[in-house]
Amino acid sequence: MKRAATPSVTGRGRKSEPAGPVCFQSRILNLKSKMPSVPGLRSPYAKVGRLVYFGRMLDKIRLHAAGQLPPEYVGNLGDLANPRFMDARCCRFLGVGHAALTARTLTGGTDDVILAWAQAQGRTHSDEDCDIWSMFMAKLGWRDAGSEVVRQRIAQFGLTGKPVATMFDVLDYDEGRDPATDRPWEKL
Amino acid sequence: MPSVPGLRSCYAKVGRLVYFGRMLDKIRLHAAGRLPASYVATLGDTQTHVLDSRCCRFLGVRYADLRDRTLDGGPDEELLAWAHAQGTARSDEDCQMWNHFILKLGWRDDRSAVLRQLVVDRGLSGRPIETIVDQVEYEEGRDPVGDRAWEKI
Numbered sequence: 001m002k003r004a005a006t007p008s009v010t011g012r013g014r015k016s017e018p019a020g021p022v023c024f025q026s027r028i029l030n031l032k033s034k035m036p037s038v039p040g041l042r043s044p045y046a047k048v049g050r051l052v053y054f055g056r057m058l059d060k061i062r063l064h065a066a067g068q069l070p071p072e073y074v075g076n077l078g079d080l081a082n083p084r085f086m087d088a089r090c091c092r093f094l095g096v097g098h099a100a101l102t103a104r105t106l107t108g109g110t111d112d113v114i115l116a117w118a119q120a121q122g123r124t125h126s127d128e129d130c131d132i133w134s135m136f137m138a139k140l141g142w143r144d145a146g147s148e149v150v151r152q153r154i155a156q157f158g159l160t161g162k163p164v165a166t167m168f169d170v171l172d173y174d175e176g177r178d179p180a181t182d183r184p185w186e187k188l
Numbered sequence: 189m190p191s192v193p194g195l196r197s198c199y200a201k202v203g204r205l206v207y208f209g210r211m212l213d214k215i216r217l218h219a220a221g222r223l224p225a226s227y228v229a230t231l232g233d234t235q236t237h238v239l240d241s242r243c244c245r246f247l248g249v250r251y252a253d254l255r256d257r258t259l260d261g262g263p264d265e266e267l268l269a270w271a272h273a274q275g276t277a278r279s280d281e282d283c284q285m286w287n288h289f290i291l292k293l294g295w296r297d298d299r300s301a302v303l304r305q306l307v308v309d310r311g312l313s314g315r316p317i318e319t320i321v322d323q324v325e326y327e328e329g330r331d332p333v334g335d336r337a338w339e340k341i
Contacts, residue, residue, distance in 0.1 A: 092281065128245060132246075132285060132286060132289045133285060135289050135292070135297060136285040136288050136289050138296070139288070139292045139295065139296065140288075142292065142295070143291070143292060143338040144288055144338065185296040185297065186296075188297075
């Protein structure tokens with residue numbers, strides 16, 4: 001997959017994105033240093049209802065609207081930049097557009113209310129469909145087309161030596177969490 | 189368990205799906221009296237967690253119906269088309285996610301403890317087994333980790 005070059009938003013020596021599969025949403029930019037915890041941005045492992053990642057997507061929408069989403073995250077927000085980004089995957093699974101979800105999120109309401117809205121608007125899913133999707137997302141980057149991207153991010157984000165196996169692990173370590181110790185996959 | 193003649197790898201695809209072809213093999217071998225006894229207990233969709241059962245639920249068809257249709261004859265692709273026509277509509281992305289879900293089952297999930305026990309019970313300790321499918325493959329004499337079988341699906 002080819003990715004179009006995007007302008008630097010960090011001014012920190014960003015390089016162009018290498019060609020290849022890109023399977024995760026946040027911090028797709030080639031930054032050289034570790035991103036500290038972003039207040040108000042939860043782990044991708046956190047569930048709302050039956051789904052991982054959905055709550056994090058809502059956080060990004062709210063933070064962006066409030067001008068509090070770091071610029072490194074803005075370039076890959078939504079479902080238009082790349083179909084393999086996590087926002088895009090989540091929206092396709094739900095069957096709702098990111099623009100519509102953004103508008104609904106910013107009108108207010110709890111995560112559960114917004115998820116119920118999305119499920120009413122979009123595709124119907126069984127509990128097992130949601131479990132398959134959540135497991136697919138939580139394991140993305142391990143033994144699949146995203147594995148090379150995980151290796152790249154480990155080097156780029158200064159995570160060498162950390163037990164990073166998945167895209168979710170990349171995001172958690174990058175933002176200061178420790179999934180290998182917390183084992184969040186055991187709580188899904 | 190050594191390699192079972194006529195029983196293909198879990199990784200082998202029919203159409204968009206891994207495992208489906210293996211399920212057909214098991215149906216045919218069982219009907220012919222050539223499926224080893226140790227496989228018979230996990231045949232079908234009566235146990236929620238077994239792979240036959242997961243595949244039937246994903247397709248939206250009952251195992252008994254698929255078995256009957258399979259034994260009526262026809263190539264794998266025709267049987268899969270029948271299952272798709274009978275059951276739940278699935279997108280390419282649905283199928284891709286299901287394939288990865290099945291192939292990674294046992295790694296970091298609620299089947300991990302079962303897998304650890306299976307490795308011990310089947311005498312496979314020391315093998316680089318991380319998934320249920322790894323266990324099946326090693327038990328039948330294949331080497332999915334050495335072959336990096338997941339890179340070919």
